[in-house]
Amino acid sequence: MNGRVLTESGRVELLLLLREPVTLVFALALPIVNVVVLGGVFGDQPDPTGEVFRGVGGSTYYTPAYISLVAASVGLISVPTQLAGYRERGVLRRMRASGLPVAAVLGAQLAVGLGLAAVGAAVVTAFSFLTNDPAPAEDPVGVVVAFLVGTVALILLGILLGAVLPTARAAQGAGVLLWFVLLILGGAGPPPEVLPDAMGTVGALTPLRPLVLALQDPWFSGSWNPGMLAVLAAIGAVSWALASWRLRRD
Template sequence: MTANTAAAPVTRHPSAARRLLVSELRMLSREPMTLTFVLVFPIVTMLVIGGSFGTTPDAAFPVNPAHWYVASYVTVVIGATGLVMLPVHIASYRERGVLRRLTASGFPRWSFAVAEIAVGLLAIAVSSVLLLAVAAPVYGVPAVEDPVRVLAATLAGSLFFVALGVLLGTLLPSARAAQAVGMVLYFPSFLLGGGGPPPAAMSDSLSSVAEVLPLTLVTDAMRGPWLGLGNETGALLAVSVLAVIASVLAVRRTAL
């Protein structure tokens, strides 16, 4: 009896995380506005901006400008998921007392963070594939020069922004507050960190701001090895450290 009783919690935790993941995917499918923003906004802006600078490399773009933006806009998807989708979704749960009810139902609090991180990573994967599928017949998808570094940057950047989204969602008091804060954080990051004008077209002050944005680090770490513009090892290491810190904080916050 004692051995069986002791073994029960060990098998329950993974099951709890899986059950929460399935439930969260179902709930997220009922939020069309949030999904539309993450799925559609990056694609529409990529199509518009990607075609605004032609296809010939110049002083501002060391490669085909359309390919520059196709590679960059994968990180726009990452930012939209972590700064807008997840904070609003989770803050609405916090506002309605869902986290307290999950705890009362016997779910480990950390399992909520794990499930939300998994949902965020899945959303990024689906949105990125859709974005590249749309870009392929219009601008073409540039060849990946260093797949290992690009994959590492994508995973680290996605984990950082998803964990940050979970953390913001558990800290902000309401879905409306999360939406306001998320938009304030997202649009400067989007415009300066990869989705807006190239660094060569920015003023010195804007360039200084862009350099310290986390989304810029993720974009540099991914776009450089993707387009053969450099390994960007420093950016990759910085993003990896941020991903670890944000993940630990997100799990600890939901475990309180």
Template structure:
């Protein structure tokens, strides 16, 4: 097994032992999805839910929430804790390059997103009979681009914070407004015009739309994909720039 594979396996086990990461990646999205989907019936499949069954609408939305939770909370808090405790310095001292640790963290973050999403799909299909994506390839593209964007954001948050508490505070401040206004809370069509305007510029909204549009058969959302790709590039560039300043 290569060094990167070993690191990835170790990091996955460590992250799965962190209650904070597990709660926000798996428990919170699952419980909230089950509750909010059960609050509506098939008769509610109107314009507010873009003509889709509420559980189909929210299933795609909450996969976006899983992506956001890993990128804004689980990954940056874990990495910031490493920096705070000097673990990254110890890796460097033991001839393990920092890049391999960061790549392992990104792989682990992506695996957490995949696992969390699979849990939501299985639960929603078993409980509500939710449909699989109408356009699977489009949904997969939306998932991949959204995941890359929020993993890049997670690395950036970890880079600009000095400790796990600061990373956690920033992550929570970002996560809950993003969660409520991205389409995972009230549908955008029932929001006030002011809230809808805010929703339209929130990065998690782009991830939700990139997933939701192909999921309910509305085609690929090119604008959301482009904005997510730009976010990934900008966040990655900023991370490398800050890392260069620190070394």
């Protein structure tokens, strides 16, 4: 696969993405609204007991948490909707027949998704600091590494969803539903400490919780979370393996 093919595929994917308002709303608008509102409601006074918000203030807690929601929006709504639409319309088969490798399309979706997620994360962070008073990240490099690993993992999970769901509408509906479940249970909405035990257990099994923790640890304490990074890498690797197998059979 040469660079020109990948660049052209990326350009096409970006143009198609900009025509999809649902993805832009979930990737850019909703995380901004949530981080501004929740950060303003809870302020940044740490909980004196240290039992809620992991011992930090609300706006500090929610800034990295809503960065993770941007990655979830791109990975679980944009990517599967686009890929399922390609499969539904027979686009992938025509690409194979024309000699264009499907890997070029998937690589372009990964690159465009990372770019959109990076823009969304930067905008969410900027709005949080402009409207609230979160503590700055103790280890910005650790935050960036966690963001990249987690975003790639969620995009690969989205590719798996796009490879198994039959239509673009089904993929978009499933992605939006999953996004709201992750918002409520994955650690980006109510703090896990205040959830009932059963909901907390389910939330711990969602793919968002490892990313939230992997972002929050270097932000709050300056320490990386190798365990959560390994979980994210495993999610990405398994998703890619299953998606590749499914697309080869398609």
